[in-house]
Amino acid sequence: MKSYIAIAAASLVVLGLFFLQVNPTVVNLRGTAKKVPDYNMYVFAVQWGKTMCLQGGSSCESKLAIIPKNEMSIHGLWPSLLSGGRLPDCNQGSEISIVDDGSSTFLTARKYWPSLTGGNEKFWNHEYNKHGYCYSNKIQDFDYKNYFQKTLDVFQEKKINTLILDTFGTQSGNYAVSLSTLKSKLNEQLGGEYYSLACKT
16 A cells, blocks of 8 residues: 655645746737737646545545655646736637547656546646647647647656655655645755645645
């Protein structure tokens, strides 16, 4: 049986680690009159699955078993504003349906970017249409798979998946951590990088 580090009440850890400055432009949505919102940074949002499943039941627990033990999973890569303002949904036209085609991108997404509350494709549809389409529009590459691959690449290259494991090491049994200890240890591990915690109670 797997044992997990229990992270107090923290379920969603939003890491603004990658402040990528981008040139402000507003570009038409693939030849339509609708505008795609512009942005000047990204927020990389990750979640701690064990806490997400506290109220999710056996279905959530079975999905959690796919994620490597004591590793974070992706919630999304969100184009955002340094001012803290919220962007409207990126795709304001017809919804683009995400299809898991069994490629290496989606095989990896099943492992590190699963939905813990429903079907993967429904979750990925939401993430792409709400957030990912702004990225596609910014780089003018509308193959949605490239948004998912870029997110997975950053997740693994920056070792976000093992952030908690690297911070606390291997523990036996259920290892409880207070919120203040979690913040203190993350501050040490991240070396001044900005992050924010959203807690599920």
